[in-house]
Amino acid sequence: MRDLSTDHRWLSLNTATVRKQADFVGIVEACAKKGIRVVSPWRDQVAQVGLDRAVRAVKDAGLDLSGYCRGGMFTADDVHLQEARDDNRRAVDEAKALGAPCLVLVVGGLPQYSRPGSVASKDIGAAQRQVEEGLAELLAYARAANMPLALEPLHPMYAADRACVNTMRQALDICERLDPGNSGMMGLAVDTYHVWWDFEVLAQIRRAGQKRLLAFHVCDWLVPTKDMLLDRGMMGDGVIDIPHLRRAVEAEGFAGYVEVEILSSDWWGRPLDEVLDTTIQRFKTAV
Numbered sequence: 001m002r003d004l005s006t007d008h009r010w011l012s013l014n015t016a017t018v019r020k021q022a023d024f025v026g027i028v029e030a031c032a033k034k035g036i037r038v039v040s041p042w043r044d045q046v047a048q049v050g051l052d053r054a055v056r057a058v059k060d061a062g063l064d065l066s067g068y069c070r071g072g073m074f075t076a077d078d079v080h081l082q083e084a085r086d087d088n089r090r091a092v093d094e095a096k097a098l099g100a101p102c103l104v105l106v107v108g109g110l111p112q113y114s115r116p117g118s119v120a121s122k123d124i125g126a127a128q129r130q131v132e133e134g135l136a137e138l139l140a141y142a143r144a145a146n147m148p149l150a151l152e153p154l155h156p157m158y159a160a161d162r163a164c165v166n167t168m169r170q171a172l173d174i175c176e177r178l179d180p181g182n183s184g185m186m187g188l189a190v191d192t193y194h195v196w197w198d199f200e201v202l203a204q205i206r207r208a209g210q211k212r213l214l215a216f217h218v219c220d221w222l223v224p225t226k227d228m229l230l231d232r233g234m235m236g237d238g239v240i241d242i243p244h245l246r247r248a249v250e251a252e253g254f255a256g257y258v259e260v261e262i263l264s265s266d267w268w269g270r271p272l273d274e275v276l277d278t279t280i281q282r283f284k285t286a287v
Ligand code: ZN
Pocket: 152, 189, 191, 217, 261
């Protein structure tokens, strides 16, 4: 396992972690100042400053990317289905323009929550089938653009409104059905927050192997968790054995950046400097 305690060259900052403190350009500049060499941008933050400006900011700062967040939300009623597909193609194009190594996908839950305006449905099975169809179609487009798709299974508490793919097993089953040759174009984003509780997590990391381990996201699970979406913890503040999971992915050969992704109204309320300094310190001691 890599020793991360002496420097933070393998640290990537997911820009949602400080989305309230600065715009994308401000975040990139702050990262460069702190010696954070890698970011993973969110689409809405890029859109806010404009894609061209975002691309220039990344280039000027000499930053690398660990992913692009996020495509997906494939579930929709018939009226909104094309909208979902077009939007995902644009996400692939943006990821390409920014030089991201993969497009991270949060696949969507029940249609009415994933694609606003869609008709209400309680059919989670239909949503899961729709995800697979949407993924299959996007994969063809992504292949042509040479942009790998990183499917991110989300904790099951998000099944209704964000993602009806909730375990590594489920996500890998999909990868194997859609990309049986393991071409390198489809794999997983493994996020400690979403998978730590799963009794199969180690077995599924082994099953994924290096080729399907496209991204590794870290943050911590706080007890008690006060908000389903915005109470993720800084590494070391919760109950996840993050080094244990990192050891497992690295044992498979994962040698990419470790992406810190903390969606937290608590951390959003703190100064940018404090969040970045704490992130770097915890990266060295708790990851
Ligand atoms: Zn994540």
